[in-house]
Every structure is written in structure tokens, then in C-alpha cells.
Amino acid sequence: MNSGKKEKILFVDDEENILEVIREYFEFKGYIVVTARNGREAVKILENEKIDCCFTDINMPEMDGIQLSEYILKTDNTIPVVIMTGKPTIDYTIKTIKYGAVDFLVKPFNLNDMELCIERVLNQRELLIENILLKKEVEGKKRLEELTKQLQNKVDDLRILNKIISEFAEIGSTKDVFKRLVDMATEISLADMSIFYVINESVGKPFETAACPKSSGAEIDQTSFERLLMNISADSIPFLVSENMGVEGLSGDMLSFMCVPLVIREKAFGVLTAYVTCGEVRFSEKDLYYLSFMTQNAAQAIENLALYENIYENLFATLYGFVSVLDARDSYTQLHSNRVTDISTTIGTELGCTSEELDILNVAGRLHDIGKIGVRDEILLKPGKLTNEEFEKIKEHPLIGANIIKNLGFWDREINIIKCHHERFDGNGYPDGIKGKDIPMLSRILSVADVYDALASDRPYRTRMDEKSILKYLQEGAGTQFDPEIVEVFLKLYNQGKIIK
Ligand SMILES: [Fe+2]
Numbered sequence: 001m002n003s004g005k006k007e008k009i010l011f012v013d014d015e016e017n018i019l020e021v022i023r024e025y026f027e028f029k030g031y032i033v034v035t036a037r038n039g040r041e042a043v044k045i046l047e048n049e050k051i052d053c054c055f056t057d058i059n060m061p062e063m064d065g066i067q068l069s070e071y072i073l074k075t076d077n078t079i080p081v082v083i084m085t086g087k088p089t090i091d092y093t094i095k096t097i098k099y100g101a102v103d104f105l106v107k108p109f110n111l112n113d114m115e116l117c118i119e120r121v122l123n124q125r126e127l128l129i130e131n132i133l134l135k136k137e138v139e140g141k142k143r144l145e146e147l148t149k150q151l152q153n154k155v156d157d158l159r160i161l162n163k164i165i166s167e168f169a170e171i172g173s174t175k176d177v178f179k180r181l182v183d184m185a186t187e188i189s190l191a192d193m194s195i196f197y198v199i200n201e202s203v204g205k206p207f208e209t210a211a212c213p214k215s216s217g218a219e220i221d222q223t224s225f226e227r228l229l230m231n232i233s234a235d236s237i238p239f240l241v242s243e244n245m246g247v248e249g250l251s252g253d254m255l256s257f258m259c260v261p262l263v264i265r266e267k268a269f270g271v272l273t274a275y276v277t278c279g280e281v282r283f284s285e286k287d288l289y290y291l292s293f294m295t296q297n298a299a300q301a302i303e304n305l306a307l308y309e310n311i312y313e314n315l316f317a318t319l320y321g322f323v324s325v326l327d328a329r330d331s332y333t334q335l336h337s338n339r340v341t342d343i344s345t346t347i348g349t350e351l352g353c354t355s356e357e358l359d360i361l362n363v364a365g366r367l368h369d370i371g372k373i374g375v376r377d378e379i380l381l382k383p384g385k386l387t388n389e390e391f392e393k394i395k396e397h398p399l400i401g402a403n404i405i406k407n408l409g410f411w412d413r414e415i416n417i418i419k420c421h422h423e424r425f426d427g428n429g430y431p432d433g434i435k436g437k438d439i440p441m442l443s444r445i446l447s448v449a450d451v452y453d454a455l456a457s458d459r460p461y462r463t464r465m466d467e468k469s470i471l472k473y474l475q476e477g478a479g480t481q482f483d484p485e486i487v488e489v490f491l492k493l494y495n496q497g498k499i500i501k
Contacts, residue, residue, distance in 0.1 A: 007122055008032040008049065012042045012056040012068060013084065022055075025111045031118070039063025043071055046079075053121055055082045055105070055114075058096075069099040078129050080121040084109070160188055160290060168297040177298050178210035181262075181272050184294055186212045189258065189287040191274035196262075198270040199233040206230065206271070207373050224249040229259060233268040236261045240288045256282045262295040264302055272298075336453055341365030343449035343490075346498055348442070350489050361442055364417040368446060371401030371418075395430045398422050421446045426480045436483075444483040448474065448490050451481070452499070 009031050011022050019035040026033050034049065036042040038060040045051070054072060058065035069081045083096045086107040093104070102121055105114060167184060171177055178196045185194035193213065197206035206229045228249030232239045238260040241247050250257055256276040262269045272295050276282065344361045353361070372380060375397055379390045386394065402419035405411055419431065420443035427435030439447075455465045455473060465473070471491065478484035493499050 006030070006032060007052040007118075008034060009118060010034045010036065010042060010045060010051045010054040012036045012039065012054065012060070012065065014038055014057060014060045022111070022114070026115075026118075029115060039065065039068035039071070042068050046072065046075065051079055053080050053082070053118060053125065055084055055118075058083060058085045066095055066099055069096060069101050073099055078125060078132065080125050082117055082121060161293060164188075164290070164294050164297050168294075168301040171301050177301055179212075181294055181298050182210045182212035185272055185274045185291055188290050188294075189274050189283060190276075190281045191258075191283075192277045192279075192281075194272065194274040196270060196272050197229055199230055199268060205374070205376075206233075209270070222249070222251065225251070229271050229273070232259045233261050233271050236263055236268060238288050238292050240283060240285065242282050242284065253277045258283050258288050258291055260288065260291045260295050262299055264299050269299070269302075336457060337366045337369060339453045340368065340446065340449045343452060343499055344442075344445050346493055347445050347449065347486060347489055350493055350498075351441075351445070351486070353442075357442060360413050360417060361445065363411060364414045364421075364442065365446060365449070367401065367405065367414070368418050368421050368450065369397065369401065370404055371397035371399065373404075374400040395422070399431045416440055417442045417446060419443075421450060423447070424481045425483050429481075439483075441483075444486050448482050448486050451477075452490070 009026060011019055011033065012035070013019050013022075014037050016037070019037070023033045023035060034045055034051065036045055039056070040062040042054070042056065043063070046054075054068075056065040056068050065083055065085075069083070072079050072081050080102040082103040082105055083101045084105045084107055096104075102124065103117055105117060164184065167180055168177070171180060182194040182196050185191060193211065195211045196209050198209050199206050205226050228239075239258065241250060241254075241257040244250050244252075244254055244257060246252075247257070254275040254277065257273070258275070259271050259273045261271050272291055274283070274287075274291065341362055342365075344365045345358050348358050348361050375393055379386065379393050382390065398419050398421055402415045405415050405418065417440055420434070420439050423429035423432065423434055423439045423443060424447075425436060425439070425444070427433050429439075452470060452474060455470045456467070458464050471494065474482065474487050474490065478487040490499070
């Protein structure tokens with residue numbers, strides 16, 4: 001007797017004598033033998049015992065071999081089923097295979113063949129079980145990898161969101177917000193370029209304030225692109241074109257594009273854009289989410305800075321930053337603004353202005369031409385004489401400038417000074433045509449300083465005027481273009497060498 005084997009084999013046959021022979025033989029061979037006289041009995045055994053292999057006759061009362069085979073396949077497909085049959089027709093063969101039988105024994109069989117068959121199917125079973133376990137392990141590993149990946153993504157998400165929050169929390173000045181926005185947008189979304197545009201109804205078109213990498217300073221000249229940005233800003237809904245297949249407003253070299261609005265105090269302030277011009281990177285909803293999160297944090301940072309920190313300096317820095325950008329287009333503006341401010345405060349001091357008035361002059365002087373950001377380059381930088389239509393456009397800049405500042409809700413007193421800096425003493429100026437002392441005094445001062453510096457500088461359409469002619473021009477304009485008292489004070493200061501060009 002071979003006592004090494006302990007597999008439990010179930011034999012099912014309605015012929016008692018066959019079962020007896022089989023039991024005797026296989027018990028002798030060391031197997032544990034269980035027998036049943038039909039399918040029903042076999043099922044009962046299978047419900048209660050762990051069986052390693054089942055041999056079954058086909059034709060039996062109550063429940064036949066095929067039904068039993070089907071039952072085993074459903075409940076435990078690791079148990080091999082061998083069919084013992086006297087008439088193995090093709091029909092039967094197909095049916096039994098379909099129901100999970102792994103082998104056949106044709107009756108009458110000798111016990112030796114049966115033993116070989118048992119060894120074979122048990123071996124196969126072992127392999128099958130190993131396979132199943134292996135598969136489970138692989139599946140488990142896969143699932144674990146998936147979970148790890150999901151977790152990693154969540155951690156990445158949180159890391160990026162935290163980074164955005166902390167970056168904006170650290171910013172100490174409003175003017176840095178825009179630069180930080182474009183830097184982060186490029187870094188996080190892997191964009192080739194990110195640009196922030198201020199969109200303000202007064203400016204009339206998107207105005208670039210920050211870019212990463214540093215922009216060439218080229219103006220967007222596609223009106224359809226401008227319109228797209230303005231619509232996105234007006235709707236305040238983030239916009240994603242993952243794969244640009246010819247979206248209206250986008251140029252062909254923008255392969256993937258995102259644009260999210262920046263809303264401050266429920267008002268659209270501008271848009272953050274990012275795009276890809278080469279390579280494989282394409283933006284996803286997730287990138288759009290990150291950009292939106294950035295603009296929300298930026299808006300929060302701007303509001304916080306405005307509320308709790310030095311409102312005046314921060315916003316002034318932002319606006320003055322716009323003047324610097326304007327200076328990049330028209331190199332005259334910023335230096336001109338600084339000189340006009342110096343000359344105006346010199347005149348103001350001589351006229352006995354209070355320190356509060358001098359402060360107003362200081363802000364208004366530096367920002368008086370900010371409205372020029374709303375004037376197109378082809379007009380602003382045009383060499384030669386402007387057409388009437390073009391001049392009308394230029395004439396809008398005092399009002400545009402006043403509106404930009406008005407929208408921010410600060411510097412009420414400065415707004416009017418900026419608005420009136422092109423009014424003339426005789427009422428022929430713009431935008432309102434007011435005259436004489438109706439024009440605020442500080443605007444009348446600004447007007448003299450502005451014209452003096454403009455004539456003393458080279459402009460795209462003419463070279464600078466000589467000093468003598470400028471003084472003559474100012475004298476002749478006293479009482480018509482300028483307030484004569486202010487011209488008088490100016491000339492006095494000029495002769496004293498206090499007006500420094
Ligand atoms: Fe001006």
C-alpha cells in the first residue's frame with residue numbers, strides 16, 4: 001500500500017460492483033476513496049467534503065454525469081471531472097467538454113489506465129491551481145499598483161495645490177502676482193508659453209502684462225484671438241482646447257490651449273493663457289483645474305494685499321508696472337511720465353500746493369498717460385502725421401486712463417486730474433472741453449509740464465524742438481492752451497534753472 005497519497009477521489013456510478021472494485025484498488029494505492037451512486041449523492045458529498053478529483057458515469061438515475069459535471073464546473077472549477085462511459089459518441093464528447101470534463105475513460109477500462117488517468121488529471125489540477133493563484137497574485141499586484149498610482153496622483157495633486165497656495169500667500173506685492181501666475185502656469189502645465197492679459201472694458205482689448213518665458217513683446221494682432229479672450233473673460237468660464245483642430249480665434253501653431261479668467265471682486269480683471277506650440281504635451285481638464293485654482297488664489301492674494309497691506313503702494317506698483325509695459329512699446333512714456341511728475345511737483349511747490357496736492361500730482365503725473373495702453377501700436381507709434389480718425393483715438397486716452405483707475409476704486413482725486421490733462425484753458429481741449437478755472441488746477445499744471453516735456457523729446461513723428469522755440473510756444477499758448485499764471489511760474493522756474501530736463 002502506498003500511503004504517500006492522500007488525495008480524495010470521488011467515484012460516481014450506479015453499478016455497485018464497479019464501485020467496490022475501484023474502492024479496493026485505489027485505497028490500496030493510498031488514495032482516499034469516496035463513492036456515490038448517482039449525481040445527487042455526489043453533490044451532497046461535494047457540499048461537505050473537499051474532493052480532489054471526480055470520476056463519473058454518465059447514465060445514472062436522479063442526476064446524470066453531465067449534470068454533475070456542470071454542477072462541479074459552477075461550484076469549483078478546480079476539481080477535474082473524468083467521464084466514464086460505455087459509448088463515447090462525438091455528441092457526448094462535445095457536451096461533456098462543454099460542461100467541464102477534462103478526460104474520458106471508455107468502459108470497460110482496466111484499473112491501471114484509470115490510475116494513470118488519475119495521476120495525469122491531478123497533475124493538471126495542481127498546475128491549474130497554481131495558475132489561478134498566480135493570476136490572483138498578478139491581479140492583486142495590478143490592483144495594488146493602481147491604488148498606489150491613484151494615491152500618488154492624489155499626493156501630487158495636493159502637492160501642486162499646496163504649492164500654488166503657498167506661492168501666492170508669500171507674495172508681498174500685487175505687481176508680482178502676474179509674473180508668479182505665468183511662471184507657475186508654465187511650470188505646472190508644461191506649456192511652451194503662458195501670458196497674462198488684463199482685460200478691462202476701458203482698455204478695449206487684451207493687454208499683455210506678464211509672460212513666461214519672457215515675451216518678445218509682440219502685440220497680438222489677431223482680432224479673432226482678442227475677441228476669444230474677451231469672450232472668455234466676459235463669460236468667466238475656463239476654456240480648454242486640448243487638441244486644436246482649427247478652433248476659431250486660435251492660430252494653427254497653438255496645438256493645445258487653455259485660458260482661465262481672473263475675477264476680482266466679482267469683476268473680470270483679465271485672463272491667464274497657456275499654450276503648446278510643439279512636442280507631445282496636451283492640456284487636460286486637470287491642467288485647466290490647476291490654472292483655475294491659480295487664478296482664484298491670485299485673485300485672493302490681490303484682494304488680501306489690497307485689504308490688509310499697503311493698498312496704495314501695491315496698486316500703484318501694479319499700475320506703474322503697466323506704464324513700464326507701455327514703455328516697452330513706446331519708450332517715451334515711462335521716462336516722460338517721470339519727468340512730467342518732477343516738473344509738475346516743482347511748479348506745484350512754487351505755487352504753494354499742500355503736501356496732499358503734491359502727493360496727488362505725484363500719482364497723477366506718473367499715471368497720466370496710462371490710458372495709452374488702450375491705443376493700438378500702429379497709431380501710438382505712427383511716424384508722421386495722424387489722420388483725424390487716428391487722432392480721435394489718441395484723444396480717448398485721458399478718459400481710458402481715468403476709467404482704468406476708477407475701476408480699481410482708489411484715488412478718486414487723481415482720476416479727475418488724469419482725465420483733464422488735455423483740457424485747454426480756452427475750452428478747446430478734450431475730452432470735455434471745459435475751460436479756465438473749471439479745469440482742476442493740478443491738471444493745468446500737468447498740462448504745461450506735459451507739453452514742455454513732449455516738445456523737448458524726440459517723438460516717432462518729429463524730432464525734439466529747440467529750447468527757445470519751446471519757451472516761445474508756451475508763452476504764445478498762455479491764455480489759450482495754458483493757464484497764463486502757470487506758464488508764468490514755469491518760465492520763472494525755468495530761468496532759475498529749476499526745471500531740469
Ligand atoms: Fe497725455
